Amino acid sequence: MWGKLLSFNTKYIYLTVAVIVTLAVIFKVPLTPNASGPTNSLFDHVESLQEGDGIWFFLDTRPATEAIHKPQMQAFLHHCFSKDIKVIGFNPLVAEASGMGRSIxxxxxxxxxxxxxxxxxxxxxxxAGISVFSAMNRDINEVYTTDVTGKPFAEIPVAQEFRKYSDIGLAITFAGLKTPGYWVQYAQTRYNFPLASGVTGPMIPDQFPFLNADQMVGMMGDILGAAEYEGLLRKNGYQDQGFASSSMFAQTVVHYVLIIVIVLANVATYMVNRQGQRDRKARAAARARLDGGME
Incomplete structure (x- = not known):
């Protein structure tokens, strides 16, 4: 039995994982984790903003992290637009992000x-490089004369309304690079505006010094943070479950499948090795009896 388990064709494991992920995406099976403190804090801050307030977001990442940052941004934007908060997006530090933000x-x-x-x-x-940090405290028109489509700044009412840090209720960086630290060091500490972040998994520990020092009002961490934010939106009657929640279901079930496979493989290896030892001892004993003339 155990030997057959070790020779099990791994393609069926991959097929099982593929089926689980596909069904979770098609049927959008939700799995909403309890929200962490940083996610709660970010949600509460947006909740405190009023109709007509403005937020800025900075897309400080590359297309490789879109699978993480798109669900984060979708949940965040659902919240903002539900409350009639106005949104201005930038990618002042990473040119490759230009094609991502507007479509989202x-x-x-x-x-x-x-x-x-x-x-x-x-x-x-x-x-503008690092001069953008100080320029945006004076007037974004110093570094932006048009939007990403080429529309002149003078013809963009929402940009003229929220021209500097003191005009906005929140700035959030969706980052796959170490840029949150730059926004804290060169902008937030100097100009004292509410700042938050949406980051990838490996970057989460780096944000806690800023959170603990009240230099950030909150954080979404990885796809889990997006699922937490979606859960808070549903809890407060804002929207149906989104992509991150169904992704968490697929991810969790796949993890359980892999854990079971790993445990069974280790048990099977142990049992096969133990049976092999018994067989070797039996053969050795049989040879000893033959050599001693006992058989």
Whole structure:
């Protein structure tokens, strides 16, 4: 039995994982974890903002992390647009993110009948480098003369309304790089505005010094943080479950499957090895009896 288990064709394991993931995505089976402190704090801060307030988000990442940051941004934007908060997006530090931000905002904005340039805009990249941190304290028009589509700044009402840090209720960096520390060091500590982050898993520990020092008001950590935020939205009557919650279900079930496979494989290896030892001892004893003339 145990030997047959060790010779089990691994393609069936991969097939099982594929079926679980596919069903979870198709049927959107939700699994909502309890929200962590940083996710709760971020949600509560957005909840405290009023209709007509503005937020900035910075897309400080590359397309490789879109599977993490897109669900984070979707949950966050659902919350903002549900409360009629205006949104301005930037990717001032990472040029590769220019193609990501506008489509994600537009996808959510359409559901709430929000108008580009009036309720939201994506400004895109600027070659200003680190000078962007201080320039955005004075006027974003110093480093942005058009949005990502080429629309002149003077023709974008929402950008003219929220021109500097003191005009906004929150800035959040969705980061796959070490840029949250730059925003804290060069912007938040100097100009004292509410800052938060949405980060990948390996970056989560790096955010806690900022959170503990009240330099950040909250954080979404990895796909788990997005699922937590979706859970808070549902709990407060904002939206149906999104992609992150169904992803957590698929991820959790796959983890259980892999754990079971690993445990069974180790037990099978132990049992096969033990049986092998018994067989070797039996053969050795048989040879000894033959050599001693006992048989």
């Amino acid at each position: 905002i537009e996808e959510i904005a359409i559901k709430y009948d929000k108008k580009e340039y009036v309720d939201w805009v994506y400004m895109g990249f600027t070659p």
